[in-house]
Amino acid sequence: MSSSYRVRVYKEAFDFSAGHFITYKSECESIHGHNYRVEVQLAGDIGPDRYVYNFSDLKPVVKDECNQLDHRMLLAMKNPLIEYRQTETEVEARFEKRRYVFPLEEVALLPVENTTAEELAAYLAKRIRGRLAAQLRPELPNLHFLEVGVEEQPGQMAYYSEEW
Numbered sequence: 001m002s003s004s005y006r007v008r009v010y011k012e013a014f015d016f017s018a019g020h021f022i023t024y025k026s027e028c029e030s031i032h033g034h035n036y037r038v039e040v041q042l043a044g045d046i047g048p049d050r051y052v053y054n055f056s057d058l059k060p061v062v063k064d065e066c067n068q069l070d071h072r073m074l075l076a077m078k079n080p081l082i083e084y085r086q087t088e089t090e091v092e093a094r095f096e097k098r099r100y101v102f103p104l105e106e107v108a109l110l111p112v113e114n115t116t117a118e119e120l121a122a123y124l125a126k127r128i129r130g131r132l133a134a135q136l137r138p139e140l141p142n143l144h145f146l147e148v149g150v151e152e153q154p155g156q157m158a159y160y161s162e163e164w
Contacts, residue, residue: 004144005052010039014062016070018108020115023081028095031073034152036120038066040128043145044164053132053143061131065124072108074115117158121150125160 019033040062044052075093077084083094091107093100112119125148136143147161 004043005046006041006043006145007052007055007058008039008041009055009058009062010037010149011059011063012037014038014040014066016066016072018069018072018074020074022114022116023076023079023095024114026081026096028081028098031100036066036069036117037151037157038062038124039149039151041145041147041149042132042143044143047142057135058132061128061135065127065131069108071106073102073106074108074110074120075102076112076115076119077109078111078113080113117150117152117156118160121148121158121160124148124150125162129162129164 015035015037017033017035019031021029021031023029040058042053042058046052075084075091076082081095085092085094086104086109088104090104091102091109093102110119110123112123125146128148129146132143132146143164145161145164147159149157149159151157
């Protein structure tokens with residue numbers, strides 16, 4: 001029988017407030033926002049220090065990633081239905097007859113096709129994984145699984161998970 005340990009962090013501080021709009025088929029939602037909450041789960045073997053991953057090392061990474069999205073307009077830069085133009089000071093987004101202009105310092109340009117909770121969870125998982133991998137000692141490859149959940153509002157959460 002196989003066994004593993006999991007750790008999960010889901011603090012009130014793992015949140016961000018952001019605006020976005022989603023395209024689907026040939027439609028575009030109105031700009032709106034959410035007070036997002038994030039949780040992260042890791043699974044792996046217990047290391048010699050008796051941790052899967054030290055909470056004290058994990059929490060600042062998650063909080064920092066949330067902070068980078070906080071009070072930003074989230075833009076899906078890989079969305080084929082949206083045309084973007086960027087200058088030194090602003091980003092213009094066009095969808096059919098709609099045109100939006102945002103100050104550059106108030107947007108998060110995300111490498112996703114849509115700013116759905118699912119895509120945000122995958123984006124955050126990749127960012128968090130990269131940062132945790134940089135912190136891991138190579139002689140301790142104990143992590144096997146990462147899962148990130150993004151909640152748009154209470155009762156609505158999307159998860160992304162991947163093997164390590």
